[in-house]
């Protein structure tokens with residue numbers, strides 16, 4: 001299996017300070033491979049080095065050490081950029097241009113003829129959900145979310161084989177987020193590889209096949225999302241929801257069960273137990289307290305918990 | 313894969329011209345051309361009022377004043393737009409989207425440079441026509457035509473100055489670049505004196521220093537033909553041709569150095 | 581890295597080659613640059629403006645204009661401020677001591693500014709003849725092929741009564757290619773009768789017709805009027821003398837000498853204008869006054885535009 005993105009021992013030091021330059025390591029010996037045709041989630045806390053990595057991949061910065069290849073070409077080969085797309089974090093574009101003009105300009109840089117530029121512009125601006133009345137508005141009058149949509153649209157203008165999205169959901173309203181989520185899923189359907197960094201874990205859970213988690217510039221974990229969550233050695237737990245009953249009595253009787261967690265809710269409670277056999281005990285106690293069962297659910301370890309554990 | 317027959321991208325020429333045109337559009341939308349309004353007012357006012365002051369030498373004074381103002385306005389644009397040409401793109405991060413496209417850093421620099429040259433060309437043409445019309449209005453006759461030799465040289469001077477500005481801005485802050493470019497503009501007009509000065513120095517190492525300085529700094533005095541133009545003189549073909557070649561070679565050197573530096577820059 | 585290295589080496593070679601070309605082009609251009617003539621470095625540039633010459637960023641033309649305007653305004657203001665009537669022939673009462681430095685600066689900054697020399701040649705002799713000569717000679721040094729400057733210098737010497745020197749200068753000027761026939765004629769005239777009215781008329785007519793400077797033309801026109809007046813005064817004098825010889829007294833008014841004027845014994849007498857009250861009118865339209873004490877026609881100082889001297 002050949003990889004579409006290959007990152008080898010990539011490190012980056014930032015030089016800070018005005019006079020005596022001090023080196024700050026932002027990325028430390030990152031090795032990572034991404035297969036074609038998937039949505040790859042690039043996770044990590046603030047300052048973990050996600051943006052740094054993506055900017056090195058885009059040749060906007062040069063690595064201190066290490067190499068990387070995209071589509072088999074070294075990242076310094078900018079001709080390869082005709083086959084990829086990139087939407088920067090908090091994108092910003094020429095604010096004197098209108099959305100349409102910006103798309104047209106970028107299309108021209110790819111050498112598209114006027115008809116194709118027009119077609120792609122309209123297609124993509126519609127797809128990212130930018131209101132048609134805003135197409136002929138100068139970008140300086142755009143809101144953050146509107147700019148984000150334009151950023152996504154421009155990253156797709158050349159029908160890229162891989163698209164790099166640095167926090168594509170930031171600044172979007174809930175509807176916008178859903179639209180973009182659908183757009184990203186659609187991209188995978190068409191065979192486009194998506195490499196995205198994000199903080200929004202629900203999006204990752206909904207979209208990503210594989211993920212990598214960075215911590216302090218180092219790779220903390222990588223692999224298939226499902227496998228990571230189930231193979232992490234954590235036991236499964238069960239969530240029991242009940243309604244009615246005297247909560248205080250119930251809490252006391254539950255306290256006897258090892259590992260059980262009680263959480264009172266208005267007119268009921270949520271109880272977590274670790275052992276399947278404890279479910280019966282809880283149900284018994286519930287009936288005694290005069291409550292009734294609503295549901296019993298097995299819970300997997302959540303990505304959030306996993307993420308917190310990996311990045312702490 | 314989405315499209316196995318990958319798009320091959322535009323030709324270098326096409327990319328450069330696209331960037332240049334966009335740079336021109338930026339200048340227009342950022343109201344760089346508004347200075348023309350001030351210029352036209354200045355020339356009109358002087359055409360009207362100078363007659364009183366110069367006792368029938370309006371045309372001569374309009375040439376001196378008009379071409380002088382053209383240089384000042386032009387140098388102002390060269391320096392201030394020139395130093396922000398690239399640094400503004402880095403600062404505002406508009407450059408991220410550009411370089412993720414199949415565009416070389418050299419193509420970007422050349423495109424930006426030519427875009428500003430185009431802006432200056434439009435500026436100089438409009439101002440030149442303004443001066444010509446003012447000359448005709450005060451009955452200056454053929455001066456309206458002969459000044460264009462000086463204007464051509466003036467434009468070459470601005471093209472050199474713009475390349476200097478873009479070079480400085482490739483490694484220093486816009487404010488410092490503007491200052492340095494301004495110094496080069498001043499010293500560039502005195503390099504002849506610099507050379508004469510070198511001749512009066514006894515020590516050979518001192519002389520060598522000034523000689524090297526003379527070669528490295530642009531000799532902009534080749535391009536000031538304004539006082540002669542006021543007498544209706546035209547630059548000789550040798551002067552025009554030599555000055556054109558000099559400008560092309562000098563600009564070529566500056567852009568090469570700029571690209572060399574720019575290629576190594578991290579856009580943090 | 582290797583690619584990087586190659587790129588740097590290639591670029592440096594390119595830059596070095598470029599500077600070699602720049603060196604060659606610099607030398608070429610230095611020979612073809614249109615330098616303003618030399619020959620004034622050793623001069624005492626006591627009034628600071630001219631020191632700007634090498635430091636004016638190519639704005640010396642504009643600076644020259646500025647000094648030129650300054651000079652015109654300076655003298656104009658002196659005229660307006662002065663209480664007494666000042667003759668164009670002698671401006672010293674105005675004490676225009678800065679005029680020469682202004683003109684000198686203007687021509688140092690722009691040595692080809694011919695109009696300034698012309699203005700200097702016309703005005704400065706009425707202030708300081710040394711300065712007038714100095715300025716014009718500087719102009720000749722910086723513009724050796726300009727015959728006009730010889731004309732101005734010749735004019736200055738002529739006004740100072742140095743006809744021999746004037747003749748020499750006109751002679752030199754006549755040799756310059758493009759010099760008009762007038763220069764040769766003047767050279768001849770100066771030697772034969774420099775002080776004659778005919779010479780003066782020729783000079784001023786030339787100025788009136790050829791000068792590009794409005795003030796010089798106006799001044800020449802006035803001088804021509806004065807020359808005409810001197811002619812007319814002689815004619816009228818003849819009639820007055822005739823009348824006196826016949827009647828043994830001076831005429832009481834112009835009407836009395838009208839028959840003598842019309843007798844046509846006097847050449848050009850009919851050229852003198854007469855108004856409907858039988859007054860004799862000078863060329864500027866003012867009536868002549870009759871001074872009976874010396875029995876002589878005089879200009880009406882209050883009305884006439886003709887210079888009184």
Ligand SMILES: Nc1ncnc2c1ncn2[C@@H]1O[C@H](COP(=O)(O)OP(=O)(O)OP(=O)(O)O)[C@@H](O)[C@H]1O
Pocket residue numbers: 014015016024025026044045046047048049050051052053089580
């Ligand atoms: N221009 C810079 N100069 C110096 N240090 C920088 C610069 N940019 C980033 N860093 C440092 O590099 C590290 C990684 O930053 P990076 O922007 O890659 O993080 P990130 O994972 O994208 O974070 P976020 O989720 O907040 O966007 C941080 O410690 C940051 O302080």
Ligand SMILES: [Mg+2]
Pocket residue numbers: 050051052089166
């Ligand atoms: Mg980031």
